[in-house]
Amino acid sequence: MFKPSLIVAALGAAFSLTAVSVQAQNNDRVSVAVGHKAGAAAAVRNDVTKAGGRVLHDMSAADAMVIELPAKALAALAKNKNVDFVDAGVPRRILGGKGPRSTALTSTQTVPYGIPMVQADQVSDSAAGNRNLCIVDSGIDGTHEDLAAIPKTGENFTKSGRWDTDENSHGTHVAGTIAALNNSVGVVGVAPSGTLKLHIAKVFDAAGSASSVVIARAMLSCWQAGSNVVSMSLGGDSASPIEQRVSTLLAKKGLLLIAAAGNDGNTATSFPAGFPEVVSVAAIDANKARAGFSQVNADVELAAPGVAVQSTVPAFSQTGSSVDVGGMAVPSQSMDGSPRVSGAGALADFALGETATPGSMAGKVCLIKRGNISFAQKVVNCQASGGAGAVIFNNTAGELFGTLGETMTAIPSVGITQADGEALLAGKLGEATSVAVFGLPDLYASYNGTSMATPHASAVAALVWSLHTSCSAEQIRASLAKSAMDLGAPGRDAEFGHGLVQAKAAHDRITALGCGQ
Structure with missing residues (x-):
């Protein structure tokens, strides 16, 4: 699906190289991502070593690597015939924050308003075990009463705790919207049976920010862990060449990428949501009105609940x-x-x-x-x-x-x-x-943000896909768009995209018309 922001993304290398130059003025050594020609990894590694650098992280699946080298060697590296781009990375941050305090739910179970709004309660998740959903976020509280029994793996890209700990609480909140158990306490998620597999790519510590280079590495880990859907409740103002390259790769590999549209309430494009391979999700409230903070632009593809969303958090994180x-x-x-x-x-x-x-x-x-x-x-x-x-x-x-x-x-x-x-x-x-x-001590909290809308859409995608495994990622994407509840101006618009994502409508449409029809 074409997105106008593709042009912006194509210019990302130039912007990123400027960032590298600024960094180089203030540091003796710098860390950058390098995208190289196919088959040129060994040659680039050799040139990096000759320049006094070293490879920090191999990203060969994307014809890239993360290196550290003397700042004075950057200019020559950028002109290397085997190098496509040099990317210092740009900031990515979580796109959600707390709302009014929720009642601490322990002895009863509540169904958050977003679950019926996206029709998750009308579709069985009994087949969800055939899907793996990757959450790129701040980790997960692996001991939480509503999440502990969910099958999950993970990798930690931070220096904070482990992948199954969450010093920020944002990732745990996202995970609850996706898969909180139907177990008589707390809340329920879109897929509450405890069969949907999760892969946790922890990229944020308590501060809630990271480089796009780290995000790109985490996205690769999603694919390597066998994920079908990648949920990214995060974003930033500028495109990143390494993030774009990995997005393109994962889409070609058959993954469905979904990200938050942004919380600035203006018409700017947030990335990675702005890449053509990524579904951009806007936020609406319980009345199906656009959240005032939600971005308005041509990249918005789907809308989902993102205001006063109740979900799971680690105790004493709030x-x-x-x-x-x-x-x-x-x-x-x-x-x-x-x-x-x-x-x-x-x-x-x-x-x-x-x-x-x-x-x-x-x-x-x-x-x-x-x-x-x-x-x-x-x-x-x-x-x-x-x-x-x-x-x-x-x-x-x-x-x-x-x-x-x-x-x-x-x-x-x-x-x-x-x-x-x-x-x-x-x-x-x-x-x-x-x-x-x-x-x-609360184990549940109310959050606002396109961060909260994104897991609704990601989980619906996994839920529908689990019932129609013969469909491709692109076909699931098309079916979700065609079955969405139209909101705002007739047809696709900049506020809601195609409209509110609908699980049953998508399932029924595929059953009746076939994948992507």
Whole structure:
């Protein structure tokens, strides 16, 4: 299926080489992915060795390798007649985050709204054992009560834990949407019988970001592990040549690749979703309306539930928070990335938190209005001014779910509603205030993102394919598109693609008309 972003992808090598050059200015040695001509691996290895480099990772299946070499040797390598591209990699990040706290489900089982919405409850997964679904994410909590019995293998591409541990919680949440067991506790997934095989390619640690080079290596491992479907709840702004090459290879090998469309709420293309071989999935809410954060572009192919999706998480991976002002509890949401600490002091107006003034907030808790700069920078400025904690209030209606990204801070930070923030600003400044962020024992959580939509679509693809194994990946892709519930403008559109992915409709269509018809 043609995608306009193919042109962008073709230019990726030039953009990546620029990134390499920037990196080379600041490092004596650099690590890059090198794509080479077919049959030229030995020659390129020899040239790398002669240049004082070494091969870190073999990617010969894709006519590529990851190497480390002196920065001064990069220019010659890029001009090597056997080299197609030199790729320093571009950032990839998880595309989901927490929503309102879910009730800790232990003694009862809940069916998340997305399961019937994609018709997973209308199709048997008794044959799902003939499919293998690869999750490229932050690992999985292999001991979780809703996931432990699922057949799974894995590989760890990080320095954090093992493939069957999850220091971020995102991968475990994705896995639950795909395959949480029908076992009387927690939630159920799209394929809840415990027969669908999972392969876990762990690429993210607690920070939730990685290079596209790592993602490409993980994608190769999916194929090598015998996976049929690859689910990638991740993305980034720029195309990567090595990621594109691996996507092309895996599609030729008969794998179905599915990725998140992106969470910036604009028309930009996210990769790898933007590659022509990859199904791009947008997010909708329980009312089938497009999530405000979901990307809108011609690459969007399918839509699936991605707002307030309940699924599995490791115990104590989620954080809660408390705010007390003059003996009055104020409802709050911990900032993602906030340290689990407490702080106390008089409540002080820190305005928009745009400027750090050492000592100005010493022994105080900063009350900050949302706007202009990132949450992370606001907290950093509060801390640099001596603040003991940061309370950021919204500039629109609703709760504030913020993130610090990869910024490290030492003080607790939370978000509160606009109404509560304005009330504190008007009548509570100077009062004794305490702020705390702490771990929660919850085994289930509500998340938002195209990250949450992607596993719905990936699992439906595996479920339908398990019942029609004679179909090719491309035919399953076509059948999912043709059977989707049309949303928005008639026909394919930039918000919903072909529409809401439907398991039973796809199964029925293939049964009646054949693969891909």
